[in-house]
Amino acid sequence: MDYTVELREKGIAAKQAAQKLAVISTTVKNLALVNMAEALEENIRTILEANGLDLENGRAKGMSNALLDRLMLDSLRIKSMADGLREIAQLADPIGETLSGWRRPNGLEITKLRVPIGVIGIIYEARPNVTADAAGLCLKTGNAVILRGGSEAINSNLAVARLLAQAAEKTGIPAGAIQLLETTDRQAVNALLKLNQYLDVIIPRGGAGLIKTVLENSSVPVIETGTGVCHTFVDESADLAMAQAIAFNAKVSRPGVCNAMETLLVHKKVAERFLPMMLAQYRKAGVELRGCPQTMTYNSSVIPGSEDDWAAEFHDLILAVKVVESLDEALAHIAKYGTRHSEAIITTDYNNAKRFQQEVDAAAVYVNASTRFTDGFEFGFGAEIGISTQKLHARGPMGLEELTSVKYLINGNGQIR
Amino acid sequence: MDYTVELREKGIAAKQAAQKLAVISTTVKNLALVNMAEALEENIRTILEANGLDLENGRAKGMSNALLDRLMLDSLRIKSMADGLREIAQLADPIGETLSGWRRPNGLEITKLRVPIGVIGIIYEARPNVTADAAGLCLKTGNAVILRGGSEAINSNLAVARLLAQAAEKTGIPAGAIQLLETTDRQAVNALLKLNQYLDVIIPRGGAGLIKTVLENSSVPVIETGTGVCHTFVDESADLAMAQAIAFNAKVSRPGVCNAMETLLVHKKVAERFLPMMLAQYRKAGVELRGCPQTMTYNSSVIPGSEDDWAAEFHDLILAVKVVESLDEALAHIAKYGTRHSEAIITTDYNNAKRFQQEVDAAAVYVNASTRFTDGFEFGFGAEIGISTQKLHARGPMGLEELTSVKYLINGNGQIR
Numbered sequence: 001m002d003y004t005v006e007l008r009e010k011g012i013a014a015k016q017a018a019q020k021l022a023v024i025s026t027t028v029k030n031l032a033l034v035n036m037a038e039a040l041e042e043n044i045r046t047i048l049e050a051n052g053l054d055l056e057n058g059r060a061k062g063m064s065n066a067l068l069d070r071l072m073l074d075s076l077r078i079k080s081m082a083d084g085l086r087e088i089a090q091l092a093d094p095i096g097e098t099l100s101g102w103r104r105p106n107g108l109e110i111t112k113l114r115v116p117i118g119v120i121g122i123i124y125e126a127r128p129n130v131t132a133d134a135a136g137l138c139l140k141t142g143n144a145v146i147l148r149g150g151s152e153a154i155n156s157n158l159a160v161a162r163l164l165a166q167a168a169e170k171t172g173i174p175a176g177a178i179q180l181l182e183t184t185d186r187q188a189v190n191a192l193l194k195l196n197q198y199l200d201v202i203i204p205r206g207g208a209g210l211i212k213t214v215l216e217n218s219s220v221p222v223i224e225t226g227t228g229v230c231h232t233f234v235d236e237s238a239d240l241a242m243a244q245a246i247a248f249n250a251k252v253s254r255p256g257v258c259n260a261m262e263t264l265l266v267h268k269k270v271a272e273r274f275l276p277m278m279l280a281q282y283r284k285a286g287v288e289l290r291g292c293p294q295t296m297t298y299n300s301s302v303i304p305g306s307e308d309d310w311a312a313e314f315h316d317l318i319l320a321v322k323v324v325e326s327l328d329e330a331l332a333h334i335a336k337y338g339t340r341h342s343e344a345i346i347t348t349d350y351n352n353a354k355r356f357q358q359e360v361d362a363a364a365v366y367v368n369a370s371t372r373f374t375d376g377f378e379f380g381f382g383a384e385i386g387i388s389t390q391k392l393h394a395r396g397p398m399g400l401e402e403l404t405s406v407k408y409l410i411n412g413n414g415q416i417r
Numbered sequence: 418m419d420y421t422v423e424l425r426e427k428g429i430a431a432k433q434a435a436q437k438l439a440v441i442s443t444t445v446k447n448l449a450l451v452n453m454a455e456a457l458e459e460n461i462r463t464i465l466e467a468n469g470l471d472l473e474n475g476r477a478k479g480m481s482n483a484l485l486d487r488l489m490l491d492s493l494r495i496k497s498m499a500d501g502l503r504e505i506a507q508l509a510d511p512i513g514e515t516l517s518g519w520r521r522p523n524g525l526e527i528t529k530l531r532v533p534i535g536v537i538g539i540i541y542e543a544r545p546n547v548t549a550d551a552a553g554l555c556l557k558t559g560n561a562v563i564l565r566g567g568s569e570a571i572n573s574n575l576a577v578a579r580l581l582a583q584a585a586e587k588t589g590i591p592a593g594a595i596q597l598l599e600t601t602d603r604q605a606v607n608a609l610l611k612l613n614q615y616l617d618v619i620i621p622r623g624g625a626g627l628i629k630t631v632l633e634n635s636s637v638p639v640i641e642t643g644t645g646v647c648h649t650f651v652d653e654s655a656d657l658a659m660a661q662a663i664a665f666n667a668k669v670s671r672p673g674v675c676n677a678m679e680t681l682l683v684h685k686k687v688a689e690r691f692l693p694m695m696l697a698q699y700r701k702a703g704v705e706l707r708g709c710p711q712t713m714t715y716n717s718s719v720i721p722g723s724e725d726d727w728a729a730e731f732h733d734l735i736l737a738v739k740v741v742e743s744l745d746e747a748l749a750h751i752a753k754y755g756t757r758h759s760e761a762i763i764t765t766d767y768n769n770a771k772r773f774q775q776e777v778d779a780a781a782v783y784v785n786a787s788t789r790f791t792d793g794f795e796f797g798f799g800a801e802i803g804i805s806t807q808k809l810h811a812r813g814p815m816g817l818e819e820l821t822s823v824k825y826l827i828n829g830n831g832q833i834r
Contacts, residue, residue: 019752023775104797108786117808118778196632200808215613219633221641221809242831249833335436357826358440361535369525369829378834379825380521391534391617391822392638393810405808408796409774412786414659416666417795 003188006181010146011198013176014119018144020174022116026093032171033089033136037082039167040132040160044075050159051128058152071126071153081132081160088136091382094400095142111409116142118200120403121192123148123214125206128156134205135164135178137385141403144177146199148192150206151184158182193218200405205386208313223394223402225386228258228341229313230371233330233356235347236269242368243346244278249370250344252285256315258387259342259374263310263320265330271298271323282319291321310337327352331359338362341389342371363389363396420605423598427563428615430593431536435561437591439533443510449588450506450553454499456584457549457577461492467576468545475569488543488570498549498577505553508799511817512559528826533559535617537820538609540565540631542623545573551622552581552595554802558820561594563616565609567623568601575599610635617822622803625730640811640819642803645675645758646730647788650747650773652764653686659785660763661695667761667787669702672734675804676759676791679730680737682747688715688740699736708738727754744769748776755779758806759788780806780813 040047051073058068094114101111120143122134131147138145149157161180169175181188193202196219203223204214211226232250234243250261266274271294279299282289289295290305302321309320310333324330334343344366345356353367364374374397376384381399388394394402457464468490475485511531518528537560539551548564555562566574578597586592598605610619613636620640621631628643649667651660667678683691688711696716699706706712707722719738726737727750741747751760761783762773770784781791791814793801798816805811811819 019776019778022778102797104795108790110796216636221638221807223809224638239831245831245833253834353828359436361436361439362824364825364827366827367829369827369832370834372834373525373827373832374825378521379527380519390638392640395823396825406812407779408781408791408813410781410783410786410790411770412784414656414662415786415790416662417670417787417789 003181003183003185004191006183007188007191007195010176010179010181011119011195014144014146014179015198017174017176018116018118021142021144021177022095024142024173026095028172029093029140029142030089032139032168032173033085035167035171036132036136036164037085039163040078040082040085043163044078046163047073047078047156047159048075050155053155054153063152067126067152071128071156073128073156077129081129084129084133085136088140088383091140091400093140094404099406106415107413108415109411111411113407113409114401114404115407117403117405119144119146119198121146121148121195121199121202121220123189123192123202123204123206123210124150125210126150126152128153128160130205131157131160131180132164134385135161137383137400137403139168139173139177141400143403145179146192147178147180148189149180154184189213190217193220196220203386223386223388223398224390225388225398226258227313227339227389228260228387229262229311229337229339230259230342230344231263231265231330231334231338232261232344232346232371233265233324233327233334234267234270234274235327235345235349235352236267237349237352238270238346239348240270240274243274244281246344246346246368246370247278248281248285250372251282251287251319252317253370253372255317257372258313259372261319261344261371262312262314263322263337265322265324265333267327267330268294268323268325275299275321275323279321286317288318289321290318292323294323295321313339327355331356334360339389341387342366342374344369344371363387420598420600420602421608423600424605424608424612427593427596427598428536428612431561431563431596432615434591434593435533435535438559438561438594439512441559441590443512445589446510446557446559447506449556449585449590450502452584452588453549453553453581454502456580457495457499457502460580461495463580464490464495464573464576465492467572470572471570480569484543484569488545488573490545490573494546498546501546501550502553505557505800508557508817510557511821516823523832524830525832526828528828530824530826531818531821532824534820534822536561536563536615538563538565538612538616538619538637540606540609540619540621540623540627541567542627543567543569545570545577547622548574548577548597549581551802552578554800554817554820556585556590556594558817560820562596563609564595564597565606566597571601606630607634610637613637620803640803640805640815641807642805643675644730644756644806645677645804646679646728646754646756647676647759647761648680648682648747648751648755649678649761649763649788650682650741650744650751651684651687651691652744652762652766652769653684654766654769655684655687655763656765657687657691660691661698663761663763663785663787664695665698665702667789668699668704668736669734670787670789673732675730676788678736678761678788680727680739680754682739682741682750684744684747685711685740685742692716692738692740696738703734705735706738707735709740711740712738730756744772748773751777756806758804759783759791761786761788780804
């Protein structure tokens with residue numbers, strides 16, 4: 001099918017579904033989520049067969065082992081997708097909440113109500129679990145979703161999306177609520193980004209390249225997620241044992257994620273006491289170190305850090321390290337190289353803690369804790385659709401509430417102006 | 418000056434100013450607003466001279482009288498700009514408000530704080546009063562602003578913006594907080610729309626053409642404002658005297674604004690009792706009527722309504738009128754032709770009122786009141802930067818809160834993950 005036809009058909013179907021979804025009861029949505037989970041578990045073989053095709057194609061194309069691992073499903077991973085859907089069913093439904101209400105002098109009663117956004121486009125890469133995850137979060141919040149996964153995972157995604165859509169429909173969810181683009185034509189993404197008539201928002205989930213493409217080409221509003229060049233600043237007043245534990249955790253616990261630390265900043269007054277032991281611990285854990293000239297004096301394996309390193313999201317066991325003159329220099333460095341994601345100070349000084357939290361412009365600003373906590377689950381949201389690094393609509397971890405909009409209901413008895 | 422150089426310089430200055438503005442006290446911001454108001458009033462002659470140049474150029478180019486009137490300033494209009502700034506000074510400062518806060522099981526204390534957005538771009542047309550209005554609202558909310566007004570008003574805008582920036586700076590507001598693009602090169606707008614490095618959001622204020630251009634070309638997040646194809650539906654159970662008063666007000670009180678009604682929908686069961694007197698009243702007020710065949714039977718001056726008329730934002734004393742079979746048909750018509758701005762039902766039926774408010778997808782959904790109330794001042798916000806017709810970030814009238822973002826402060830005592 002020509003992708004423009006497919007996009008139009010799916011857009012219309014999604015918009016019609018969204019209208020109905022907005023008024024469907026929480027009970028039906030939760031039941032659908034549970035049935036969707038069961039459908040995945042009951043059809044593991046179907047999903048694995050489809051996934052096998054994708055893996056075969058991937059191998060034939062010489063896909064790397066890391067990518068093949070992302071693409072690969074097994075019964076455990078499918079079970080985990082199903083469990084994710086059941087957990088979403090357990091969460092409170094944000095739709096219908098009255099956010100505020102007041103009466104105007106002329107008697108008009110105004111109520112601000114939480115409603116679904118409408119139709120959400122999700123563009124993602126080669127992880128088929130995103131299909132179930134995104135479909136579940138959108139359904140719970142009464143939004144129709146149009147999914148566009150990576151072409152490498154097309155068979156897996158189609159299998160999963162069909163099972164989910166069927167199970168949802170059987171439970172009373174309108175057709176068109178969960179749809180996946182079938183075309184793998186690359187032009188289809190660009191066309192999706194211009195589908196303002198049907199889409200209310202697009203959320204890209206993936207690497208920097210994907211996010212950049214979406215941002216630059218979309219006329220549909222976008223929620224930017226992702227890139228995290230996060231810093232930890234060890235202040236001169238820091239408890240150095242605490243600093244060591246946090247700085248180690250922030251880099252090493254999971255280096256491939258966006259809330260991992262990429263650059264360690266250390267106040268010059270504690271550099272000599274702190275860095276030798278810290279750098280040795282990193283080296284033992286296999287961390288490659290790129291440092292400023294002073295950092296290099298504390299460990300012989302540190303290689304010279306370049307301008308590129310200060311700006312890099314390594315996504316790997318690589319760390320940039322810099323000794324700074326002052327809190328001011330740390331703040332300036334973060335303002336220059338940070339991506340407004342997560343930043344931490346380790347300090348025992350009240351004023352420095354306060355200044356850092358006030359002046360650092362980021363979604364999450366920590367005192368004496370690891371940046372790794374920037375996460376919807378760790379924040380207690382019970383779900384996460386991504387971490388927003390923009391300032392409009394949503395900032396930081398996005399849970400169910402971030403997939404909603406508002407609407408004003410105004411009740412009068414004949415008011416005119 | 419080459420506009421790319423100007424944009425870069427102003428972008429850098431705005432970003433630096435925004436960092437400082439975020440922590441400036443409410444007292445200083447309010448004092449600056451009052452001083453800005455005074456600066457306008459003390460320099461009326463300077464502003465009028467600049468405005469005179471714009472008017473002269475406009476006349477030479479054959480600008481219409483309506484446009485010349487929009488462009489024209491006099492001492493009353495300048496006084497009103499100044500009063501607007503003083504009113505903004507009186508409003509509560511939303512910045513610094515704690516929106517929520519909680520403690521996690523691991524002891525992390527999370528606080529969600531209201532902060533400025535950062536740098537806001539405002540693109541507008543030939544009304545020089547927007548210069549003062551937008552500058553005031555952005556300053557109050559701690560945002561730096563880059564203004565780009567219509568080239569027809571460049572001299573007026575420059576005069577106003579310079580006076581405002583000087584007065585603000587003298588009061589302790591950082592330089593770069595209020596800037597106006599000096600170039601009138603049309604390419605500069607396109608370049609501004611791609612200035613993601615410096616701008617956090619762009620708000621277009623103007624006609625449909627401007628908004629479309631911005632939406633289609635901006636890679637910076639946009640808040641869409643404006644277009645309102647608003648309906649009033651007279652239900653079969655309506656109090657017809659009330660319906661007449663509201664329907665008249667919604668069209669006639671100020672036909673050129675976005676919350677004015679463009680299409681009147683009438684239930685067939687009351688059409689014969691309601692429409693003859695209603696249409697006669699419109700005709701008396703000089704309203705041109707375009708109707709469905711049945712509407713045409715009630716007044717001889719009604720001309721046939723076309724598909725285009727149902728979708729039109731007339732911005733004028735023109736009204737489309739349609740008789741519908743049922744509430745369902747009214748809902749379907751609104752879903753098809755509405756722009757999600759403001760919609761009203763006139764009814765005495767509880768269930769119909771409820772259904773209308775639940776099912777209509779619009780920023781403001783009225784029962785028994787005029788759509789003309791969709792307005793930041795009428796809602797009690799004390800200010801308005803525009804009316805959002807999108808669903809992300811802000812929906813409906815945007816006051817000061819809609820010019821803010823959030824930030825999470827996380828306080829720990831050594832937590833790692």
